[in-house]
Amino acid sequence: MVKSLLKNVWFMSGFLFIVLLFAASIIHTVFFDEYIPNMKLLMKDGNLIAASPLSPLQYPPFGTNKQGDSLLFKILQGAKYTIGTAILVAFLRMLFSVIIGLFYGNYLMRINRYVSKVVEAFHYLPVALLAFMLLNQVLNEKAAIGQFQYSFSERVIFEITIMTAIALPTTILLIGNETNQVLKQEFITGAKLMGASRLHIIRKHVLPHLMPRLFTQFLQQIIQVLVLLVHLGVLKLFFAGTHITVGPFGPTFSSVSGEWSGIVGNSYQYLQATPWVPLVPLVMFALTILALNFTLEGLKKSLTEVPVNRRKEGKENSVSTRTPDNPSFEFLHS
Amino acid sequence: MSSFLNRLSLKFLLTVVGLFLIGSLPALFQGIHVNFPSYVRSLVSVLDQIVHPGTIEYMQKSGSYPLFPQIFEPWFRSMSVYFLSFCLAFFLALVVACLTMLLPRKIVKVIKSVIFVLESLPDVLIISLLIIGVIWVYQKMGILVANIASYGDENKAVLLPVIVMTALPAIMLYRTMILDFEEETEKPYYELARSKGLSRQAILFIHIFRNAVIRIFLDSKYVLWFMLSNLLITEYIFNLHGLTNFMMDHPTPLIFTIGLFLLFIPIFAFLTIGQFMIEKVTVQEVEM
Numbered sequence: 001m002v003k004s005l006l007k008n009v010w011f012m013s014g015f016l017f018i019v020l021l022f023a024a025s026i027i028h029t030v031f032f033d034e035y036i037p038n039m040k041l042l043m044k045d046g047n048l049i050a051a052s053p054l055s056p057l058q059y060p061p062f063g064t065n066k067q068g069d070s071l072l073f074k075i076l077q078g079a080k081y082t083i084g085t086a087i088l089v090a091f092l093r094m095l096f097s098v099i100i101g102l103f104y105g106n107y108l109m110r111i112n113r114y115v116s117k118v119v120e121a122f123h124y125l126p127v128a129l130l131a132f133m134l135l136n137q138v139l140n141e142k143a144a145i146g147q148f149q150y151s152f153s154e155r156v157i158f159e160i161t162i163m164t165a166i167a168l169p170t171t172i173l174l175i176g177n178e179t180n181q182v183l184k185q186e187f188i189t190g191a192k193l194m195g196a197s198r199l200h201i202i203r204k205h206v207l208p209h210l211m212p213r214l215f216t217q218f219l220q221q222i223i224q225v226l227v228l229l230v231h232l233g234v235l236k237l238f239f240a241g242t243h244i245t246v247g248p249f250g251p252t253f254s255s256v257s258g259e260w261s262g263i264v265g266n267s268y269q270y271l272q273a274t275p276w277v278p279l280v281p282l283v284m285f286a287l288t289i290l291a292l293n294f295t296l297e298g299l300k301k302s303l304t305e306v307p308v309n310r311r312k313e314g315k316e317n318s319v320s321t322r323t324p325d326n327p328s329f330e331f332l333h334s
Numbered sequence: 335m336s337s338f339l340n341r342l343s344l345k346f347l348l349t350v351v352g353l354f355l356i357g358s359l360p361a362l363f364q365g366i367h368v369n370f371p372s373y374v375r376s377l378v379s380v381l382d383q384i385v386h387p388g389t390i391e392y393m394q395k396s397g398s399y400p401l402f403p404q405i406f407e408p409w410f411r412s413m414s415v416y417f418l419s420f421c422l423a424f425f426l427a428l429v430v431a432c433l434t435m436l437l438p439r440k441i442v443k444v445i446k447s448v449i450f451v452l453e454s455l456p457d458v459l460i461i462s463l464l465i466i467g468v469i470w471v472y473q474k475m476g477i478l479v480a481n482i483a484s485y486g487d488e489n490k491a492v493l494l495p496v497i498v499m500t501a502l503p504a505i506m507l508y509r510t511m512i513l514d515f516e517e518e519t520e521k522p523y524y525e526l527a528r529s530k531g532l533s534r535q536a537i538l539f540i541h542i543f544r545n546a547v548i549r550i551f552l553d554s555k556y557v558l559w560f561m562l563s564n565l566l567i568t569e570y571i572f573n574l575h576g577l578t579n580f581m582m583d584h585p586t587p588l589i590f591t592i593g594l595f596l597l598f599i600p601i602f603a604f605l606t607i608g609q610f611m612i613e614k615v616t617v618q619e620v621e622m
Contacts, residue, residue: 124602282458
């Protein structure tokens with residue numbers, strides 16, 4: 001399977017995009033110490049022609065934000081938080097939902113009819129709204145005190161826990177149902193008759209059958225977390241906390257980490273004046289999601305492909321065409 | 335009929351229980367600590383207050399007001415934007431999908447890959463691009479296509495939110511329709527009809543369309559779910575004073591729960607009517 005994935009153009013292009021972006025972000029942190037070039041004033045022949053925010057034409061490729069920071073490097077700095085969070089949360093969601101889902105699919109299918117309807121309630125509300133309700137208290141800086149109630153790591157752990165937990169009921173149910181589908185197959189009955197224990201069946205039969213589904217589900221979860229991050233960013237809840245500064249023109253919101261949704265939310269109110277500042281991170285989100293969709297498509301294609309053993313085919317051909325040159329028997333009627 | 339009602343009421347009740355349990359979740363966390371007793375207390379108090387809807391009040395800066403006639407106005411605004419854009423998206427997608435099915439296969443393939451890219455765009459990006467587009471048109475031609483944001487009660491920006499909310503669902507519905515139509519063309523009756531000399535248009539509009547429309551309706555449930563997130567973002571960006579705005583301004587378990595019910599009931603009613611019609615027409619049980 002790995003070999004066919006490596007040859008798959010869809011998978012490789014999407015996968016390489018994510019990996020390169022992440023690697024570039026890490027290199028930027030480790031070797032360049034998150035250095036961000038800053039240009040507040042644009043001079044030409046000794047004359048001032050523009051002040052920050054500079055547009056992409058004045059400061060290629062992406063322009064600068066209001067503070068004069070190069071958006072290209074801001075994106076590079078934030079990439080590791082955004083992609084890292086999405087992958088981590090999606091991984092945790094999968095981990096817990098597989099563990100609980102296997103148990104659910106094995107033992108609790110009798111109550112599935114009722115539980116699935118209760119859990120369906122999760123679909124009738126915007127996920128970002130629930131996340132907002134739960135995170136609002138912790139992530140926003142208390143304007144009255146001017147500082148956060150909880151430390152950086154506490155906020156990060158809390159946010160990751162919440163983002164994992166709100167998707168768990170639906171994914172657990174999904175995996176529980178998948179497990180149950182596998183358990184209904186005939187070969188499971190065969191394995192049971194031969195004395196296999198439940199644990200053995202799960203390890204040797206259920207998990208291998210679930211694996212492809214789990215991979216695609218994992219990628220879909222990453223996409224969902226990214227979309228959730230964008231939404232929370234627009235609602236001004238940034239990853240790891242929102243720093244609120246009260247200024248003469250109303251409060252400004254900035255992100256504590258340099259995460260992408262922070263750049264979006266921070267500049268979204270100036271969409272009409274400086275459209276490139278929120279659009280650059282949004283386009284990066286779109287590209288990342290597109291790359292993940294490419295990966296997903298490639299994965300699906302290579303999973304549905306029927307493995308063909310080419311060598312065997314060749315052998316059969318050679319056997320059929322071979323003619324014995326020294327026959328050790330003679331035909332009776334020739 | 336009675337079995338239909340039985341199935342339906344069970345489903346309705348169970349989902350309401352689910353929403354009720356979700357509605358008090360904000361009380362489960364005190365800061366970053368889990369406080370289970372406070373969650374249970376909140377459940378009890380929400381239940382207690384919800385049976386006396388006349389007495390519920392919400393807090394504003396200027397004092398407290400009775401919730402119940404007041405919340406209907408933002409609710410009605412949200413729901414009109416929501417269902418208007420769904421219907422618009424549905425018919426738009428249906429017309430375009432029927433037209434594309436008449437095109438040669440090669441072009442359909444190209445269109446499908448374009449749709450694949452469009453579907454990957456986050457809704458926020460599409461909303462932003464549309465807003466920028468409207469401003470650009472205004473600057474170039476001096477025509478304000480639609481109001482960008484709402485101030486006060488007078489000129490509510492309703493047109494642009496509806497356009498914005500239509501874009502992504504239309505793309506999603508279009509894709510499912512194309513897939514459903516194509517699946518129908520692989521069935522034996524299509525080949526038979528073709529071999530008898532019926533034209534592609536005739537088969538598409540008379541046979542495929544009739545068979546696929548059920549599947550399309552069943553799939554549209556997922557689009558409706560997806561559109562709720564869209565609604566939240568659209569209301570926030572356009573400052574629409576809708577239901578989700580109201581819920582975010584008053585983040586208490588009671589108002590959150592009531593808001594969730596108000597979101598759920600119209601969608602459930604909509605889906606139920608659709609299901610009922612399909613069951614009447616096809617005389618078989620469909621699970622929504």
